[in-house]
Amino acid sequence: MRTVQFAKDSSALFEKAGLKSFEDFFNYSGGVTINKNQKRDVVAFSLDDDDRRRHFFMKRFFNPHYKDMLFTFRNFGRLCSQAACEWQNANTLLQNGIPTYKPVCCGEETRLYMEKKSFLVTEKLPGCCLADYIGDNWSTLDAVKKERLTASLGRFVRKIHDARISMPDLYIWHIFMQPKDDKCDFAVIDLHRMSANAAGNRWRIRNLGALDFSMISKYFDQGLRDTFFNAYFGDDFDADKAEFCRKVTNRSMILANRRRRPDY
Numbered sequence: 001m002r003t004v005q006f007a008k009d010s011s012a013l014f015e016k017a018g019l020k021s022f023e024d025f026f027n028y029s030g031g032v033t034i035n036k037n038q039k040r041d042v043v044a045f046s047l048d049d050d051d052r053r054r055h056f057f058m059k060r061f062f063n064p065h066y067k068d069m070l071f072t073f074r075n076f077g078r079l080c081s082q083a084a085c086e087w088q089n090a091n092t093l094l095q096n097g098i099p100t101y102k103p104v105c106c107g108e109e110t111r112l113y114m115e116k117k118s119f120l121v122t123e124k125l126p127g128c129c130l131a132d133y134i135g136d137n138w139s140t141l142d143a144v145k146k147e148r149l150t151a152s153l154g155r156f157v158r159k160i161h162d163a164r165i166s167m168p169d170l171y172i173w174h175i176f177m178q179p180k181d182d183k184c185d186f187a188v189i190d191l192h193r194m195s196a197n198a199a200g201n202r203w204r205i206r207n208l209g210a211l212d213f214s215m216i217s218k219y220f221d222q223g224l225r226d227t228f229f230n231a232y233f234g235d236d237f238d239a240d241k242a243e244f245c246r247k248v249t250n251r252s253m254i255l256a257n258r259r260r261r262p263d264y
Helices: 011-016 022-026 066-076 082-095 130-140 143-162 202-214 222-233 241-258
Strands: 002-006 032-036 040-049 052-062 102-111 114-123 175-179 184-188
Touching: 002 022, 011 040, 022 052, 022 102, 022 114, 052 082, 066 082, 082 102, 082 114, 130 175, 143 175, 143 184, 143 202, 143 222, 202 241, 222 241
Parallel strands: none
Antiparallel strands: 002 102, 032 040, 040 052, 052 114, 102 114, 175 184
């Protein structure tokens, strides 16, 4: 069985480009392949929409790993394709006022309720990857701007957690930003392992441990880490803050022992 769904007011744009059915999208040969492995590829492409050019990314999933299918089943309580998982997660974030990429089209091919193939089309986010911005600009930022960015990041992550949303892959390179004079606007990407309705502090600690692991010390000294956590805690955090930070640091160290920390 093959199905395709479009976000509101999106179908006409794709139909004009000859993209209507599941086969149209999955066999699409336009655009540029920017990532590919045995289980998925990612294609960047652009379409004309009246007087403007709009930019999109399409993820196409092939015969997903059983572990990924099991994760989506545990997360949603039903069998769910990899594309539909990200479609639902993106919409959950947007409904909670948390910026992410806009999902505009999703399709899947199933057999006996099991996913065979799926695809997700999202519109390109404005701004740039936070890791790239830091790598390119950190040395030119004064202390006030560094503290402002770090505090804004802390409040952004707290907003995610206040919505009871867990982001196990919350790394600096999975955050986008639009720098402005008086604030920084953030968005989050890579939603595959996201889960909603999280409870307790264990998942918060694991999320923050991943983020701390990615906040490399040549940019984020202890003072900026304190700035981040002070902004994250705010005035209404109930747990023991020192103990909470200790657990985050321990989780970060576990990750550092397991994998190489990327430079940026």
